[in-house]
Amino acid sequence: MDTSRDADIGDFLRSRRARIQPEEVGLPPHGRRRVPGLRREEVAQLAGVSVDYYIRLEQGRGTSVSDAVLDAVGRVLRLDPTEQEYLRTVARPGPRRAPASPAAVQKVRxxxxxxxxxxxxxxxxxxxxxxxxxxxxxxxxxxxxxxxxxxxxxxxxxxxxxxxxxxxxxxxxxxxxxxxxxxxxxxxxxxxxxxxxxxxxxxxxxxxxxxxxxxxxxxxxxxxxxxxxxxxxxxxxxxxxxxxxxxxxxxxxxxxxxxxxxxxxxxxxxxxxxxxxxxxxxxxx
Missing domain, CATH: 3.30.450.180 (Beta-Lactamase)
Incomplete structure (x- = not known):
């Protein structure tokens, strides 16, 4: 498991949840909250997916997640195009390749x-x-x-x-x-x-x-x-x-x-x- 990637997607989604208040998306505030922003359950509800499915995504276990789900989550979290691209990248990394050699140097043609x-x-x-x-x-x-x-x-x-x-x-x-x-x-x-x-x-x-x-x-x-x-x-x-x-x-x-x-x-x-x-x-x- 790529733990650094798991942390990246989890921290990213949590940071985006935190910047949106429930009343901004038509949800009641439900009294005092331990953390700012939307709960995972609320994101799942608004995106039209199960809570378990969204939790797996936030934990980096949703590598087969569809474009439709990522688009729905992006709309709920009000991601801009660059953030949406980043979400797709960290949610569905490409085939595992060996890291480039530390000695490799980029060349300008x-x-x-x-x-x-x-x-x-x-x-x-x-x-x-x-x-x-x-x-x-x-x-x-x-x-x-x-x-x-x-x-x-x-x-x-x-x-x-x-x-x-x-x-x-x-x-x-x-x-x-x-x-x-x-x-x-x-x-x-x-x-x-x-x-x-x-x-x-x-x-x-x-x-x-x-x-x-x-x-x-x-x-x-x-x-x-x-x-x-x-x-x-x-x-x-x-x-x-x-x-x-x-x-x-x-x-x-x-x-x-x-x-x-x-x-x-x-x-x-x-x-x-x-x-x-x-x-x-x-x-x-």
């Missing part, structure tokens, strides 16, 4: 490296499994400083939670931290037997009380688009909208591109930064 190098007006980088930073372009390096990090520390969760400068670098640190953990949790659901991920989560849990709290919340979120504020030591604060693009042919890699508004103060500061860091070493691991 040459064509993607050339694309990065050609994007000389915007910061860009490639993220892989566990949000490891696999490659970057010159302006991306100038903004984040990837080349100055030891190779084993080029990982976004490590930077956010273990780098003592992170709260200064990110004025909206709390939002950045929550988004980072939510995406890492999604990656964990897709790859439940990843030894490196387990090691990373353990390291972050020991090193950061904030990470432990956010990890226990079981939030899941796809990294798609948004905006991030970065306080740069040379040019000041940058407001950086970003787009995250899936890399065709490798579902475990993402191209992240910062897209500042044309003629904005951030665009001007990036131009200045680019002129100061002309012709550095191009995108590398």
């Amino acid at each position: 040459p064509g993607l490296r050339l694309l990065l190098d050609s994007m000389d007006r915007v910061p860009a980088f490639v993220l892989g499994r566990r949000m490891d930073v696999l490659a970057w372009n010159a302006l991306g390096d100038a903004v984040v400083g990837f080349s100055r990090m030891p190779a084993e520390e080029r990982n976004m969760p490590r930077q956010v939670f273990l780098d003592p400068r992170a709260r200064e670098v990110y004025p909206d640190w709390a939002a950045v931290a929550a988004e980072t953990v939510a995406h890492l949790r999604l990656d964990a659901g897709r790859h439940p037997r990843d030894r490196r991920l387990a090691t990373l989560v353990g390291e972050l849990s020991i090193g950061s009380e904030d990470f432990r709290r956010l990890w226990a919340d079981h939030q899941v979120k796809e990294k798609t688009y948004g905006a991030k504020r970065v306080r740069h030591p040379l040019v000041g604060e940058l407001t950086l909208p970003y787009e995250t693009l899936a890399v065709a042919g490798d579902p475990d890699q993402m191209l992240v591109v910062y897209t500042p508004e044309p003629a904005s103060r951030t665009a001007e500061r990036l131009d200045l930064l680019a002129s100061w860091t002309a012709t550095p070493e191009p995108a590398r691991e």
